[in-house]
Amino acid sequence: MTTPSHFPGKLPGQQNQKQRPAKQVITGAEAVILSLIEAGVDTIFGYPGGAIMPVYDALYDYHDKINHVLVRHEQGASHAAQGYARVNKKTGVCLVTSGPGATNLVTGIADALIDSTPMVCISGQVPRHLLGSDAFQETDIIGITMPITKWSYQITEPEEIPWAIARAFYIANSGRPGPVMLDITKNAELGTLEYEYQPCTHIRSYIPVPETDPHALQQAAELINQAKKPYLLVGHGVLISEAQQQLRAFIEKTGIPFGWTIMGLSAMPNNHPLNTGMLGMHGNYGPNIKTNECDVLIAVGMRFDDRVTGNTDFYAKQAKIIHIEIDKAEIDKNIKVDVPLLGDAKAVLQKLLPLVEEKSYPEWLQEFRECERIEYEKIIHHDIHPSSEGLHMGEVIHLISEKTEGKAIIVPDVGQHQMAACRYYKFADTDGMVTSGGLGTMGFALPAAIGAKIAQPQREVIAIIGDGCFQMTIQELGVIAQDKLPVKMVILNNNFLGMVRQWQQLFFDKRYSFTELVNPDFVAITQGYGIPAKRVSTRDKLSDSIEEMLKSEGPFLLEVVVEKEANVFPMVPSGAAISDIRLE
């Protein structure tokens, strides 16, 4: 490979700009802060250290313009930035030092990539002349993060800073959003430049939104108009493109029943008459069975994840598949589609709407209702109105859902409690679900709830956390205490790594290999942070305890002791066809 020719002197694609007189001469560190402000940043999640200290010093003068949230571990910063980004569509920002500060972001960056979350991570780096010398806290963070970022760039000269930051924000939050890594060597922070910020609006080698083929639109409309049993899948893309209204118009005109992925949850209210429920491994019975019976399948902004499709050899083989998708690389990646509709979901649905006929499918819809009846009798009823003594995750979520009228932002962690939250919280408002879908990162919820609360202070934010997950990022209680963030936390404590234990029970002959936890006193720990907390373990006190949590003004942690060995059903065993979904 050739040496970079673009700097100094010329940045890729940059033209000689007209000389404008009297530019400010400032340090690179200050340019970082000013550029972030220009890019519209009002919140940063970060943690200081040697290589980023000049930027922190510059931040000191701008703390009225930028709210810096001091996390307790950089992984917390990454998930908080994700939570922030997911509920308000702005780019989340992390600021960390070199070496361990940067590597602690890695899990969050991988999570943001797979869940298409706009994020800009800025790390300090050793001075340029020490690069490659194994200097103190030097690590090749650009090399490490290249496979998990949408773009990355190492800044080694102060002049590059405004350019790189403008580009980072444009890339992170256009097209299919994703994380960007910027690594700034200390000499670039300390050196000076003639500061000028120009937003980035175009990169010649980057097409954020591909064009929609008008023939494909016609083809799709024909398939839809001729369908007898059409089914529509709502993915995260609907939320990202803010296509809720267009989707609703489309669904209501065509009368097509829809299901959703956990990332698409809350894009349409749960009580919509055409809602049929959740897809995938622990999804509802009907959506899984009927995916393999429909004649036309319309996927909107989703990527046929294996947790959704089960064994792809037996996935919707009978159906013609229409895939509305912004990322060309997703077309035919997991599932071969008949009609790809490239483009932004909102625009594509808008174009499709006039081409489709007004219809309804009462008999087809009735088939879903029949599946619901079976699932209700076998599973749901026992989950939300259990007759057993121990508390069930399902009933806890059900009560929270009723008491908040489905309007809260729910931030589940990963495991059984996550599935319970997705299944039993009935969303009335959009952007209500923030969860780690693609990566399944335990420890995501607490910091993500912090980010979500900062982004949407007027909404109730409730983290639903397992006892295993809680201990992965428990230290972020410190942020909630220090910044007085009224985040509600519900710990569903079964004293097990429940989801893994469930698999051990079902597929490993009940050999519970290292899944039982001896837990600390979560209430005492939380109170130690100065946060009110309470434990409940009986049904008669559950409702009042939830009320108390919701009524409290500030943060509150409610630990609910639940049945130790309960399972989440239905379940598609891994490797099975979705139509082989098990009800017990």
Added chain:
Amino acid sequence: MQKTFTISVFTENVPGLLHRITTVFTRRKINLESFTASESETEDIYRFTIVVKMNSREEVLRVVRQIDKIIGVFNAFIHEDEEVVHREVALYKMPTKTLVNGKLENIIRAHNARILSVEPEYLVIEKTGRHDETQELLQKLKPYGVMEFVRSGLVAVMKRPYSLEKYTQKEPAVHS
């Protein structure tokens, strides 16, 4: 049965792209048969030529779409053998004494190779051709004692016309 595919990738000249492109293959455990890079006919636009063995064009297409979406990549094209004109260069270092009876010269001539340099101890033969041709010459030379052998990555030009025009205009300046 695996088939050989050549992929041409046109990119910006920026650091890191090589790594981004190779990880598309390595994370899927696809072995690269050969990988070359050079500037294209357009200033500042680079061209990678990648050779892989894969099962089907569809499978290659899935990978190429992942390359296509890398920021800094303009476009990537897939070719099967008959869609490109391609060559490799091979160098063979032989003991000079093997020249004496004229047999070696006959082989060199028959294979359209040439002698690049002759030193007292060794001589260097150059052969440009397809992979099988440079391989065949290697087999012929082996009995004479090959001291060193090296082959370049494959370079290829497409038979069909292509255009990068829609990408190659400079990015608009903000103050214009």
